[in-house]
Amino acid sequence: MAPQRVSASCRGFTGPFPLPLTMSTRGVLTRSYKVRAKYTDRPMTDRLVDATLHAFSEDLASDRPVPGGGSAAAYAGAMGAALAAMVLRISAKKAADPLTERIRQLDDLRADFIRLVDDDSAAFARVAEAYKMPRSTDEEKAARKRRIQVGLLGAARVPLECAKTARRLLDACDRSLEIASPATVSDIGVGALMAETALRGAALNVMINLASLDDAGQVKALSEELDRALDGGDDLRARILQFVESRIAR
């Protein structure tokens, strides 16, 4: 089957989404996954979210590619959901409405982000594992290629879920603006910044994994889902920040 260009575009891309990649870029990615595979021999049984803030930053900074930007983006989302929940909890003390359902939704978003911190690194590690498979025979080569493709699909789906969760958080921050007290409005602002960073950061990780995926149908479907999560996110962040700054300044 000849390489097919799909029409799906990812918002923020400067041009149409070019798939499949040229062989040269695919080669670079393949080599890089091999380099990465070499450095993922640390056991992945320990949960990243059980590491301390200091230790996780050391892990991110090391020459091991796991954990990377996908896990960091998910944790930014967790911090954003936490800040929004804090603001509502403080407002609820003074309000007639205990805001129970809204707070529960934010806690659920945070739980999703916390799970995605580890899911992202696990998905990446599965791709790296696939690249380590033997390829002496044609059967081995075919099995390895299938496993890589399955791995890439997973490594795109996890940050896509992160992007969708982040968009829900950004919308929730927008809805919480009027409830925030003047003293906590900056925290909602930081929450929205975190949400949008989780959204855009996860989107970069979806894109980089889709770039090596052969299944044009999956690429198109996932790209369109990503577009929907990204749609208008930049503007929403700008509007939220403008509101927060006007509240601080008045």
Next chain:
Amino acid sequence: MAPQRVSASCRGFTGPFPLPLTMSTRGVLTRSYKVRAKYTDRPMTDRLVDATLHAFSEDLASDRPVPGGGSAAAYAGAMGAALAAMVLRISAKKAADPLTERIRQLDDLRADFIRLVDDDSAAFARVAEAYKMPRSTDEEKAARKRRIQVGLLGAARVPLECAKTARRLLDACDRSLEIASPATVSDIGVGALMAETALRGAALNVMINLASLDDAGQVKALSEELDRALDGGDDLRARILQFVESRIAR
């Protein structure tokens, strides 16, 4: 001395920076600090950066205002510096240049952010402590007011340092773009997103503390420093993301 309007403006504000605040807003902020003071009786001796990712997110989400957006912004900066360092460490393996000095600079930025995670919450707690001081006599009232003002200045200076550190990181991400391999370029993108979120998030925390500060000279000086850190940050983030996305898409 009559209230004085200072000319310093904070970029992103929709109007001029209005200082001192109207009495009504000051009243709201004062009440809120008192509300916050009530919930800061947990010992602050444990370092936040020694908490796990999961526990820190629980702490952020609780109805205690410490830790809040300032500490979260600093940790976003730490993750961004870590990702940029990871990218350079991976590139250095293949390059003739070991990139030692650039990596050291990023590790230093990360160490600064890690310190600022705790410094921000400690500075906030000092303001809250000051609000708890007795105010039965005129002397007590004057002493309390002085301590609050000293606390507010500290609570503005710490996020200002975070904003300046974040701007240095954003500039470092920009300089690292060409060094990043195609497989790690998304990590530099996430690093830049984290840096800009740390910058804007810290800026909100500078602004909200300056809003209650009486010393117009300090307000002007700190606002101008903040403006310099913010200047062009938005555009730089957009340019970095555009470059990263074009690299992924090619």
